[in-house]
Amino acid sequence: MSGLKRLSGAKEAAQDDFNKGVGTYIVTFDAMPKVKLADIKKEVGKYKLETTSLKITVVAGGHTVGDMVLANPKDEDLLKTLDELKGKKVVLSGLLSEDEKGKQTLTLAKVTEAAAK
Numbered sequence: 001m002s003g004l005k006r007l008s009g010a011k012e013a014a015q016d017d018f019n020k021g022v023g024t025y026i027v028t029f030d031a032m033p034k035v036k037l038a039d040i041k042k043e044v045g046k047y048k049l050e051t052t053s054l055k056i057t058v059v060a061g062g063h064t065v066g067d068m069v070l071a072n073p074k075d076e077d078l079l080k081t082l083d084e085l086k087g088k089k090v091v092l093s094g095l096l097s098e099d100e101k102g103k104q105t106l107t108l109a110k111v112t113e114a115a116a117k
Helices: 002-006 038-046 079-086
Strands: 012-021 023-031 053-059 070-073 089-098 104-113
Touching: 002 023, 002 038, 038 089, 053 079, 070 079, 079 104
Parallel strands: 070 104
Antiparallel strands: 012 023, 053 089, 089 104
């Protein structure tokens, strides 16, 4: 998947895992990625893209990050947790999806306060 390095703004791309025919790849960006799922699918080529996850460190301050809308999973209110951490540096992770118009949504799986450096 060396093609993932060609994604706009990608700093590095590496395989993280391979289990039962499913590969997991991590692409690192220096800044907020502006990559659309169509761009990723193009670089993946003939392989099937099962899911796209995103993990990002930002300052909590609302229910959007860049052009991306943040959403709760079905069983938790992680947006409330995010609101409680407003103004603090947080790590958000979850599944990235995109509608037919290209609007991206990050369905949160985890919200944690970032470790101080």
